[in-house]
Amino acid sequence: MLLHSFSVYKWPSSLLRSLSRCARNFIWSGDVTSKKLVTVSWRQICAPKNEGGLGLRDLSSLNTTALLKLGWLIITADSPWSIYLRERFKLHGRLYSCSYKRSSIWPGIKSILHILFQNCRWVIGNGSTTSLWVDKWLDKPIVDVVGATEIAPSLSRTKVSNIIRMGKWIIPSIFSSTFPDLTNEILEMPLPIDEDNDVLIWEVSTSGVFSFSDGYEIVRHRFPVKSWASIIWRPFIPPRYSILVWKILFNKLPTEDQLQRRGIPMAPICQLCYKNSESIDHLFSSCEFAQCAWRWLATQFGTSIPLTSSLSNLWLDFLSKRFSPHLRNVWLASGFFLLMAIWKMRNKVKFEGKPPSFSRLCRSTSAWIRQVGALTPGHVRGILDRQLLVSLGISPNSSKAPSIVPVLWHPLLFLGSK
Known part of the structure; x- marks a missing residue:
């Protein structure tokens, strides 16, 4: 039950600090209630060993990562519960509303959506799912490239499929003349032969699928790598x-x-x-x-x-x-x-x-x-x-003798050769 709560709710920061304090006290003194005076910061302890930490995990970052995983499943999975929550919270790409919703899990999901969509990208199939202006299907969303703070509702509903005809890009002349660099970037993007559905991928993963370890690497605090x-x-x-x-x-x-x-x-x-x-x-x-x-x-x-x-x-x-x-x-x-x-x-x-x-x-x-x-x-x-x-009283370790594998080779015999 505790793990379920940690995975679907954004825990209060005061509770996370209290739990981290208990863990820190136990590491330094063996007693969750006893505080030592001279300690390394908890954030540094939770860094990987190559960054000077002890490789522990920060509870706040773990909670955020668990919510990222939940958000990823909601916007990508085809299970009944994810479809229900996707419609319940109206999570269709980056066009989502942060307004109040009567749900105990919504505050946690809302807090990670900006991280989630910053690290997701649409791979274009038929273009019917991806918003042309708002979603990230190029290196950056078009609305961010042009620097628009607001966008008309009619444009926000425009899909990438509106500029695809018969498996080819059809860029309107007014768009290509206004945004020539964006036009070149679009034309250089190959389209699939089969008109499959658009696929949302997790950019920082080689598989394109969100993993807990990849998510934690994004949200954790980073330190310089220590040579020692x-x-x-x-x-x-x-x-x-x-x-x-x-x-x-x-x-x-x-x-x-x-x-x-x-x-x-x-x-x-x-x-x-x-x-x-x-x-x-x-x-x-x-x-x-x-x-x-x-x-x-x-x-x-x-x-x-x-x-x-x-x-x-x-x-x-x-x-x-x-x-x-x-x-x-x-x-x-x-x-x-x-x-x-x-x-x-x-x-x-x-x-x-x-x-x-x-x-x-x-x-x-x-x-x-x-x-x-x-x-x-x-x-x-x-x-x-x-x-x-x-x-010194030590038996030396001798290096292993090289293993020589004999190679027996005979010239190939070809028909007609003498």
Whole structure:
């Protein structure tokens, strides 16, 4: 019953906001009533992963998409209920009235009609269904091209079939002289051999039929594609590590400076060095403890990292290392683990009073490297990378030998040849 209501009614925006708030609170705190102070915006969370989101769906956009699907079925299906609603609401192409109608579902349908008709297009058959001036059967409706704000009722009832004779375009001279560009566009459009009925298609779909996923892509909020998105979401990296890096990239970890900025009185001191204010850049990059950790990790892989006060610069240098695919994946997973280990150690100091232990961090990271090395894909190129993986306690993945298929060919024998 709930899904049916969601699919035929436009839900109040206050209800959708309340449900989204509960979902947001549950994701960040595990409790629908508990709100966290430092969070990524819900709209960003509902973006696809390649745009920096978590791939969730926004309830408001889902409701709009469900109404789009209902509207599509009403104007295209031949079932008794769709024919009834089409006549009930007088939905014949773009010529529809937004006036009040005594129907509980009409407000929802009315709210999406402009989106629906903007993304639909008529494919001309015999032209008897499509309005010449109002419907979209060219790149744009003719009434929009000529810039008319109003159109006479007699013209609005003119069909495309009025300019078709015997399977050919017959353009009135007054139209062709007034709108030469439109005339050329019409004449370049081929007409079908058989005079079939006009067909309404969904333009953004390759099949021409509305799909829920295509509809959602139209109504959802879009963000720029993030270059780092393909890096943090890897199948061999545990999601909680990817989520931590995702929060770091958005600067949404509850560090001392973030909490102070939101009105919590505190001295934002770093919990690992007690020398500087705690921020994401300091905690993971310029803190003495973090720099020792990055320096140690680099030596395990036989390389070095220029240590700076900016985490973004450190991360760029980290990703720029050129290893063979298997070793590069292990290197990437190790960096994710080190960020998580630093964050966990900071929390143990802050909430449990345990002093930071560099040796414990090194042992846990070494164990993680051995564990993740058996799960990471890719192959090894070069003797140095192979020896490095062995020194880390990882069995190298050898590249598959090429499969050579023998081709047995004999010259063709033709009759009469010697």
